[in-house]
Amino acid sequence: MQGKCIRVAGLALALALAGCSTVPTPTKGDPIEGFNRTMFTVNDKIDQYALKPVAKGYVWATPQPVRDSVTNFFSNIGDVYIAANNLLQLKIADGLEDVMRIVINTVFGVGGLFDVATLAKLPKHENDFGLTLGHYGVPSGPYLVLPLMGPSTVRDTVGTLGNYYINPLSYVNPDSVSWGLYGLNIVNVRANLLSASDVLEGAALDKYSFVRNAYLQRRKYLLSDGTAAALPDYGDQGALPKYEDVDDAAAAPASASGAAAVAAPDSAASGGMAPAGTRAPEPTTVPAGQLIPPAHFGYPSFKLR
Numbered sequence: 001m002q003g004k005c006i007r008v009a010g011l012a013l014a015l016a017l018a019g020c021s022t023v024p025t026p027t028k029g030d031p032i033e034g035f036n037r038t039m040f041t042v043n044d045k046i047d048q049y050a051l052k053p054v055a056k057g058y059v060w061a062t063p064q065p066v067r068d069s070v071t072n073f074f075s076n077i078g079d080v081y082i083a084a085n086n087l088l089q090l091k092i093a094d095g096l097e098d099v100m101r102i103v104i105n106t107v108f109g110v111g112g113l114f115d116v117a118t119l120a121k122l123p124k125h126e127n128d129f130g131l132t133l134g135h136y137g138v139p140s141g142p143y144l145v146l147p148l149m150g151p152s153t154v155r156d157t158v159g160t161l162g163n164y165y166i167n168p169l170s171y172v173n174p175d176s177v178s179w180g181l182y183g184l185n186i187v188n189v190r191a192n193l194l195s196a197s198d199v200l201e202g203a204a205l206d207k208y209s210f211v212r213n214a215y216l217q218r219r220k221y222l223l224s225d226g227t228a229a230a231l232p233d234y235g236d237q238g239a240l241p242k243y244e245d246v247d248d249a250a251a252a253p254a255s256a257s258g259a260a261a262v263a264a265p266d267s268a269a270s271g272g273m274a275p276a277g278t279r280a281p282e283p284t285t286v287p288a289g290q291l292i293p294p295a296h297f298g299y300p301s302f303k304l305r
Contacts, residue, residue: 076112081166130159
């Protein structure tokens, strides 16, 4: 079964390589963008016509509490290889917290169906073998879109093999049960992402670039243990404009006309109807953000502070 799946994936990869178009100026970090875009389109069509309808049917047929229990079950299994990678990176405190999560959720959470560890204030970490390789200095390599698996890099692709052998699902017998659990996990994860994919469909002008940039920034963020230094630097945008100076700039030409500019506000505020020798009411200052009605017929005008 495993060999057959590998052959199918290899055939899909070969067909994509044969049919992919080249990009004249590929993005830095994505030198095989032509192949990646083609593979992204293939994966997107498979998701659109196969995986997404199955996920919608799964949501329709399965109550929310059951789906939550399935999510908790696979999350508890995921804590096994998360703990292993934290310990491999010598993050002892995080690794011990992961082990405690596994024990508590397995014993008190009925095999992981309930996330008791989160209620006990034990944090959920994220880690995998690709991040372990990066932790020890292995470069990420070019961006790569894998058949049926989505965004990755050369380093994360190698890490996927490590995750496979660390994941307890890989050792479930018979193989049909193991692959069935993997399939259920994929469908459940896709069901949890239905709303997110709908937002992506409506918001992204170029879905490929959006997914690629989001993936690479997320991996960089995780590799840096969530420090602010991992966030992209867009450069100094300069100070924000001072909008309170607009009135001063507008009044500058008027001051050049001498005494005539001093009398103008009084006559304008009265709308030309104020009796001789009278002065229009002074402008009233109100807090910024409030509604500002226009001044008519000598009534007080409002000016933002």
